[in-house]
Amino acid sequence: MDIADLATQSLNGLQFAMLLFLLAVGLSVVFGLMNFVNLAHGTLYMVGAFVGFSVATRTGSYWAALAAGPVAAALLGAAFYFLLLKRMQAAGPMKQVLVTFGLIFVGIDAVRWIWGEDSQSILAPTAFGESVQFLGLVYPSYRLFIIALGLAVALLLHLGLERTRLGAVVRAGVDDPVTAASLGINVDLAFFGVFCLGCALAGLGGVVAAPVLQVYPGMDVAILIPTLIVVVVGGPGRLSGAFWGALLIGMADTFGKVLIPDFSSFVIYAVMALVLLLRPSGLLAARHGS
Amino acid sequence: MIGDEDFRRHCVAAALLSAAILALVLSGYAGRDRLAEIAILAIFAMSLDVLVGFTGLVSLGHALFYGLGAYAMAAFATMLKLPAGLAIPLAVLVAALAAFLVGILAIRVRGVFFIMITLAFGQMGWAYFQRSRTFGGIGGLSGIGQPDLDAIGLSLANPADMALIAVVAAVLVYVALARVTASPFGRMLVAIHQNESRARALGLPVQSYKLAAFTLAGAVAGLAGVLAAERTNFVSPDLLVWTVSGEVLIMVIVGGLGTLVGPALGATIWVLLRDNLSALTPYWMLAMGLFFVAVVLFADEGLYGLTARIPWPKRRRPSDA
Numbered sequence: 001m002d003i004a005d006l007a008t009q010s011l012n013g014l015q016f017a018m019l020l021f022l023l024a025v026g027l028s029v030v031f032g033l034m035n036f037v038n039l040a041h042g043t044l045y046m047v048g049a050f051v052g053f054s055v056a057t058r059t060g061s062y063w064a065a066l067a068a069g070p071v072a073a074a075l076l077g078a079a080f081y082f083l084l085l086k087r088m089q090a091a092g093p094m095k096q097v098l099v100t101f102g103l104i105f106v107g108i109d110a111v112r113w114i115w116g117e118d119s120q121s122i123l124a125p126t127a128f129g130e131s132v133q134f135l136g137l138v139y140p141s142y143r144l145f146i147i148a149l150g151l152a153v154a155l156l157l158h159l160g161l162e163r164t165r166l167g168a169v170v171r172a173g174v175d176d177p178v179t180a181a182s183l184g185i186n187v188d189l190a191f192f193g194v195f196c197l198g199c200a201l202a203g204l205g206g207v208v209a210a211p212v213l214q215v216y217p218g219m220d221v222a223i224l225i226p227t228l229i230v231v232v233v234g235g236p237g238r239l240s241g242a243f244w245g246a247l248l249i250g251m252a253d254t255f256g257k258v259l260i261p262d263f264s265s266f267v268i269y270a271v272m273a274l275v276l277l278l279r280p281s282g283l284l285a286a287r288h289g290s
Numbered sequence: 291m292i293g294d295e296d297f298r299r300h301c302v303a304a305a306l307l308s309a310a311i312l313a314l315v316l317s318g319y320a321g322r323d324r325l326a327e328i329a330i331l332a333i334f335a336m337s338l339d340v341l342v343g344f345t346g347l348v349s350l351g352h353a354l355f356y357g358l359g360a361y362a363m364a365a366f367a368t369m370l371k372l373p374a375g376l377a378i379p380l381a382v383l384v385a386a387l388a389a390f391l392v393g394i395l396a397i398r399v400r401g402v403f404f405i406m407i408t409l410a411f412g413q414m415g416w417a418y419f420q421r422s423r424t425f426g427g428i429g430g431l432s433g434i435g436q437p438d439l440d441a442i443g444l445s446l447a448n449p450a451d452m453a454l455i456a457v458v459a460a461v462l463v464y465v466a467l468a469r470v471t472a473s474p475f476g477r478m479l480v481a482i483h484q485n486e487s488r489a490r491a492l493g494l495p496v497q498s499y500k501l502a503a504f505t506l507a508g509a510v511a512g513l514a515g516v517l518a519a520e521r522t523n524f525v526s527p528d529l530l531v532w533t534v535s536g537e538v539l540i541m542v543i544v545g546g547l548g549t550l551v552g553p554a555l556g557a558t559i560w561v562l563l564r565d566n567l568s569a570l571t572p573y574w575m576l577a578m579g580l581f582f583v584a585v586v587l588f589a590d591e592g593l594y595g596l597t598a599r600i601p602w603p604k605r606r607r608p609s610d611a
Contacts, residue, residue, distance in 0.1 A: 037402050088587070094348065097402065098543060098586045101536065105579030113573050225413065225532070232406045265417035269410040273395065276407050280399045 007137055009258055010251070015143045015212075017250025018150025022205035023223060024230040024242040025157060026198015032174035032237020033191045036093040040080070040100040041202055041227065042220030043107030048073040048203025049215045050111055053120045062125035066207050073203025074196045081195055104221065112217040122210035146208055153201065154243050161239055170194055174237045226253065229272045235283050244283065296472075302597050303464060303551040306558065310457050314450065322449040323521075328561045329456035330517045333463045335541040335553035337510035342539065343548030344471055345503040346483030347397070350405045350535050351412025354392070355508035357530030359385040359515025361419065364431045364525045374436070382512045389508020390501070397500040409532055416530040430526025434519045446520050456517055460554065463510060467550055470506070479503050480548075540578075544585050546594030555593055 027041045051072035052065035059065075080103075088096050123129075128142040161167035169190045172180040181187045205223075206215075213219065226249060234245025249268050256267030275283060313325045334356055341347045362384035366377035392411045399407055419425050436446040444451040470476050478499050481489045490496050519525050528534070537560065545556025563581070567574035589595055 031402075035402075037405075084583075084587075093402070095586055097405070099583050102540075102579045102582035102586065105575040106583070107579075109573040109576035109579070113576070221533075225409070228406060229410070232403060262421050263417065265420070266414055269414045269417070272410045273407060273414070276399055276403060276410075277395055280403065 004137060005258075007135070008139065009254055011137075011139055011143065011147070013251040013254035014247075015146045015150075015250075016254055017246045018147050019205055019209050020223075020227055020230050020250055021150050021154060021243055021246035022201050022208065023227040024234070024246050025153075025239060026195075026201050027227060028231045028234065028236050028242040028245075029170065029174070029194050029239065030191070030198050031231060033170070033177065033187070033194060034089075034093070034096075036096045037228070037231075038100045039097060039224065039228075040103040040107060041198070042222075042224030043104060044073040044077055044199045044202040045206040045209075045223055046107065046111055046215075046217070046220035047076055047206070049122075049206030049210050049219065050115050050120075051203070052207035052210055053115070053122050053215050056122045062122060062211075065122055065210075066204070069207035070200035070203040073206070074200035077196050077199025078192075081192060085195075104224075107220060108217050115217070117217065120210075120215040122207065122215065124211040142211055146212070149208060153204075154239075157239055166190070166193070226268060229268050233272050233275045233283060235279075235281055241283065248283075298597060299468075299549060299551050302555070302594060306551065306554060307457070307461060309558075314453055314457065319449055322453040324561060324565065326449060326453040326456040326517075326521050328558050329453065329460040330514050330521060331538070331541065331557035331561065332460045332554035333456075333517065334511055334514035335538050335545065335557045336460075336463055336467055336550050337507045337514065338538050338542050339548065339550055339553040340467060340471065340479075340503055340510070341507045342542055343546075343550075343553070344476060344483060345479040345500060346486075347500065347504065348405050348539070349396075349408040349507075350532065350539065351392075351408030351410070352507070352511055352538055353530050353532070353534035354408075354412040354415040355385045355389050355511035356515040356518070356534065356538075357415060357419065357525075357527075358388050359512030360519035360525045360529050361425060361431075361515075362512070363516040363519045364434045365425075367434055367436075368431060378513075378516055381516045382509055385512020385515065386505055386509035389511075390505045393501045393504035393508070397497055397504060409535070412530060412532055412535055416527055416532070419527040419530060426526075428527060430524060430528075432524045434523050434525065436520060436523070452521055456521070459513070459517060463513070464550055464554065467510070471550065475499070475502070483548075540582050544582060544592055546592030549591070549594045552592050552594030559593065 023041065023045055027038060031037055048069035052069035055068040056062060056065035084099060085096060088099065124142040128140075128145045130141060131138050132141045132144065133139075161170060169180070169185050169187075172183075172185060173187045173190050177187050206219075209223075230242060230245040230249045232245075233248060234241030234243070249271065252271050253264070253268050257264040260267070310325060310329065313321060317325065334352075337355075338349065338352045341349050341352070359381050362381035363377055366372045366380050367374060370377075372380070392408075396404060396407050396411065419430075420428055425431060444455065446452050446455070471479070478489070478494060481492075481494065482496055482499055486496060515529065518529065541556035541560045542553040543556070544559060545554065546552025563578060564574065567577055571577070585592060591598070
């Protein structure tokens with residue numbers, strides 16, 4: 001592997017990492033707030049991608065799809081929150097996990113019903129339709145767009161979380177929800193906001209991924225497992241955990257495919273098992289022993 | 291002396307067994323093959339119930355041991371040409387050993403992390419068998435050696451005989467696991483499930499008990515895998531993929547956690563719903579998913595819990611006499 005290959009693969013790894021980050025961040029922060037994992041998070045990603053596909057087909061505009069996907073995912077997430085999650089808070093996290101597990105199956109078949117079995121795609125916007133040359137590399141500009149978008153979202157979330165009142169509320173909720181609530185903070189409302197934002201980011205991820213990966217029923221499960229691994233590896237509840245976890249898993253997966261193609265699907269699981277054994281609460285855990 | 295709860299459990303088990311015998315006698319080729327599948331999945335689901343229902347360890351990687359049992363059977367019987375009488379116990383041993391090793395690592399984490407680490411180990415196994423040339427890669431292996439049972443007048447190539455053996459195996463597993471879970475060991479597992487800190491405070495070696503439960507569950511899942519390999523005469527990585535672990539978890543929860551007979555009922559319902567719904571609509575998983583969500587939301591004890599509404603005869607306790 002020469003330097004150019006190394007650089008290309010690093011960019012590929014970074015691009016996959018940013019996609020994983022868009023999905024993992026919502027999942028991770030919701031986990032931190034409620035100690036519950038939404039296994040149907042991938043479904044929102046898939047719905048975002050398919051809604052984006054429909055909008056792109058009708059309007060011919062990638063940018064319209066990029067706006068519609070997150071909105072659709074957030075609306076679906078909000079409906080899910082009010083119809084199921086809110087009513088189940090007393091039932092405990094395990095029951096919530098199981099319900100979202102059942103919804104995976106519902107989601108896949110509902111999408112097959114509405115959009116059919118076929119693999120679809122969204123065309124990359126014309127502004128990013130071609131490859132660019134820099135530093136002696138030829139690299140698709142759309143993938144650079146994904147990297148830039150991911151970094152921008154990470155920066156915005158970081159600023160929002162560290163510099164705004166809402167961010168402080170969310171951080172307080174993650175650190176100690178009982179104390180936060182007793183100080184008069186509406187933890188439920190903060191959770192709802194964060195949940196919808198996380199869903200919107202998953203939908204955004206779906207549209208962003210569509211020109212690179214295929215849009216098909218089952219794409220949710222394909223991305224769900226690496227996303228869950230990112231959340232666990234990074235340590236749930238922290239923005240930085242989702243970011244560094246995504247980077248680690250994105251790179252491990254990409255370089256695994258290049259260096260040991262026969263056992264590439266092995267690599268991310270091995271990384272996760274190793275991290276869990278060395279640090280049972282993830283690399284950057286928000287709370288210990290939860 | 292058995293209590294009302296155990297009495298109800300054994301009644302439901304007996305009813306399920308009667309239905310199985312009826313199906314064995316009355317149904318045709320396809321029906322008997324389906325019965326064998328139900329019995330095998332019932333064993334698989336009961337093994338997971340030891341973990342999820344009794345010990346409170348929710349595993350999303352249980353198919354690893356099911357698949358390992360099947361692959362080990364294929365390896366011993368087909369590649370090493372061992373006689374079935376030796377290959378079957380060895381295959382179960384392989385699954386038990388794998389469960390022991392995975393268990394040592396997995397029980398270090400709890401709750402949702404336990405779900406994730408078992409998922410990771412299951413997927414590692416799946417990735418291995420998908421790529422392994424020795425084990426046929428994605429295509430798997432066919433032509434698993436079938437034990438020669440002429441001496442007792444049976445042949446596994448005949449679905450009726452296969453179904454008979456699978457049902458007998460399921461009954462034996464039910465009786466064995468019912469005894470184990472009713473033993474002091476089983477009560478300790480329930481104690482850990484209900485309040486782990488208290489169990490620890492009482493001086494219980496919690497980790498050893500969890501590991502023992504994990505190993506036992508893995509061994510029984512391995513037995514189910516051996517039977518699955520015998521039934522289809524075929525093994526492939528599809529046996530270990532995470533959705534198989536997910537489906538068996540659905541069977542356990544839909545049937546009723548921590549009851550053994552519930553998961554067997556869940557396996558039955560799963561296969562029957564799958565075959566009947568998929569004949570009606572290609573979107574049968576949608577109905578199955580909604581059904582599962584409804585059970586989680588509204589029926590805490592699963593379908594088995596509904597049998598509590600039957601007015602069972604009250605049994606007299608020894609103290610009443």
